[in-house]
Amino acid sequence: MTTTENAPTQEIGRDRRRKEDRRLITGRTRWTDNQALTGLLHISVVRSPFAHAEIKGIDTSAAKQVPGVVAVYTAADLGADQVQLPCAWPVTKDMKAPQRPALAGSRVNFAGEGVAVVVARSAAIAKDAAEQVEVDYDELEPVLDMEAALADGATLVHPEIGTNANAQWVFDSGEAGSGGSVAEALQKAESDDDQIIVKRRFRQQRLVPVFMEPRSTVVDPSGEQLVMWSSTQVPHILKTMLALTLGLPEHKVRVIAPDVGGGFGGKIAVAPEEVLTLLVAQKLGKPVKWTETRSESLLTAHHGRDQIQDLTMSVTKDGTITGLDVKLLADMGAYLGLVGPGVPILGAFMFNAIYKIPAYRFDCTNVFTTKTLTDAYRGAGRPEATFGIERLMDEAALELGMEPMEFRRKNWIKHEEFPYTTVSTLTYDTGNYEAATDQALQMFDYDGLRREQQERRERGDVKQLGIGISTFTEMCGLAPSRVLGSLDYGAGGWETAAIRMLPTGKAEVVVGVSPHGQGHETAFSQIVADQLGVPFDDVEILHGDTQSSYRGLDTYGSRSLAVGGIAVVKAAEKVIEKAKPIAAHMLEASEGDLEFSGGRFTVKGTDKGVGIQDIALAVFAAHDYPEGIEPDIDAHATFDPENFSFPHGTHLCAVEVDTETGFVQLYKYVCVDDVGNVINPLIVEGQVHGGLAQGIAQALFEEAAYDDQGTLLSGTLVDYTLPTAADLISFDTANTTTASTTNPLGVKGVGEAGTIASTPAVVNSVLDAIRHLGVKDIDMPTTPYRVWTAINDAKGTAGRGDEANVASPGAGLGSTASDISKGDTQGGHL
Amino acid sequence: MARIRTTVDGLVYEDDVEPRMLLVQYLRERLGKTGTVIGCDTSNCGACTVHLDGLSVKSCSVLAVQANGSEVLTIEGLERDGQLHPMQQAFHDNHALQCGYCTPGMIMQSIDLLGENPDPSEQEIREGIEGNLCRCTGYQNIVRAVQDAASKMKPGASPTAEAGAKQTVAGGGA
């Protein structure tokens, strides 16, 4: 019956093809929008075209006359304006949190905010009728610029809270005792001839996650438990939050995340439309579906990034960093999302990156504007920080006249210095920046490309070559619950798994993490196969339904393996522990004489043994088992990490910039990531590729831009330009491995690495290509128009006569430090 | 209402449809062919790609009435007797999908691409699938999968692969 005779070979580390694929490549999918229930009604949301306006009146009469329309509701009809959608992260005690309704009652605060909802027999009828709803608005002044929003006398997004500042969050290493005072360090540097101060302002543009599956929610209120299917990353959080927000008994709600088509943080939410669908379903006692259009998604699903970063670094002339001061403004948009205010704060731990920085201060002010709210997007706070520090490292190297990699090498934490407690108080357990960097330089042919760059400079090629570096780390495996508590986060960071051993020896593994493309079913099956010694195909991973998986904290922050995977290991250990006395009983041996390996308990020194799958049958029959224990080897485990894990890596990018058109073409991209032990190299590589594409897209292509009325200009996929296959190249990726010591698998997490690391590497390379023409900075995305404008604006500010000189080996970034005066942030800056 | 008669994945259907109904809506809402999905409202994403009389189309930019008298092949009609089409197999073998939402469209478009150019270069593949967006994979493994499928679908490649290739060249009409 079972196959424990042939112990399977080691699964961890194998490039297993994914279990998930078969359904997805044949169209047997269960996207939320596929859900068809008898009597299903459809809703369409009427949305404000204005960024900021008073609602004077809503006339629903025409819409109600459309054949097929069941109802039209305003906020008051549903009590939707009384709802307070949750924010789970009050970052400071005095954080200002305006009420976020499910539908606006008397005032709209961003273009796209819902004001009414139409319910109809079909989605098409609902959409048609939504256009018949007449809303009378009195326009208010939009609030769009963060600095202006904080100025005295600014128009307030939410007059009732009296300010546009949501919260200010400060970390100062002098005060925390983890380092010196930055104020003192900078003061000292000012008067020290052996130090320079480098000041820059960088802009993190606003992005949209753009998961490919638009969001969709179906609610069936007809059973004892109300059932919500939703395209969400966080079914467990959603369930609990729906209960808390709407006052529903939690045990009367079941949330299912069926197949979910990508998330990237964009589906970490309790969306107003989820709540609306539920309210309408309850009101009508009928199943109701909401599926957004792509334009609706771009307009109203949360955005990401959007920061102004003012950075100041003091550094000795021989290249030792002495202080780093970070001042951020972070745009929250009109309301606070589920974890929105905490996203920029995560950057507090990452600006110091892989470097030894003796004095550090991080000061972030979150600001309300009349734009779509921002919340987690792949990396969440860490890409922003990594961009800031890695751009600044290049700028400092430039001013010092140092080779940018040499400058980094001089300041990073050496391999032998781990474990290392950073100035922002995290303890990095392991890492080997030297190994990853050496391998990346060699794969990239760094010296060869520098030579090619020099030749092109000397020839005055139209297409100039630029080389950019990013050496990064990140904190993965969110998160130790105690750390979250200290940051005032509203939940823990543990994860749960349960293993059910079925009578035929197969294993059902219930996990609390909730995949949407990451390949958990495959990777977790590999882990269980090794732990229990059962065949890979005998394992089924169950997830995303709160009825089977009642306990979990879902998928984000590269936590699924580093936290969720460890819960699976712990559950497997418990299964073995529970099976042991039964095995001893079956083998008529004492427990102390048993060994477990390859799925079998054997009596030491004999060939007597019994397989775990046979024990599963034995406890099912339960005819003969020891006194005093239960006939059951199923187990449930919760793992709360002690520490984060810290993947790192070195990314190198070469671009060709056409100096006549401003067009940037990727030329070569190499990255060597250390993500700890690898469960499935195929999945790891895929995560890196996808992450790179998103990070590169921030550097080159994407921006959620608003006009001066607060209207989103990039509201369709025509205007919000995702990279296509033709915009990208094949990346050269590799791994070095230093196992994490914070978890028993030695894993670190890989979901966000590519996105976090690549953006600064690309922008550094673009600037490196044209800095000799006098360009000093270009805001992201570095579109052809911006690059072309920067080159033209800079003409005359840098002598072309410098070219031979700046291209000489050892001349830093291939540019002239003398071009850039101390602290200059403008000049060629768009 | 207009009456249309179509063959979809080998079965003949006759239906009255609203003249404005899109082919993708007809497939999903009337025929239950939910393997074909919608990713946008501006014909940019390609998630809805199917074959219409042997050529790939974005089914969100075709009216159901335009498919009258035609043969439609969707992702659900590619498999034959439990045997994956070589392109499906190649997507699996090369880890060319993560969330899988773009995958039906990508596979249908890639098959069409090889129909036109059986031996494409990397750049030709990249340009050939330019109308299909993927947010998960960075496209690299999709390109690999198409290359892999191309090599297996070449005349003289393994017999099963060739059968798959023929079925494609014939437009997939069942």
Ligand code: FES
């Ligand atoms: S749904 Fe996007 S192109 Fe058809």
Ligand code: FES
């Ligand atoms: S696999 Fe997710 S969009 Fe392509």
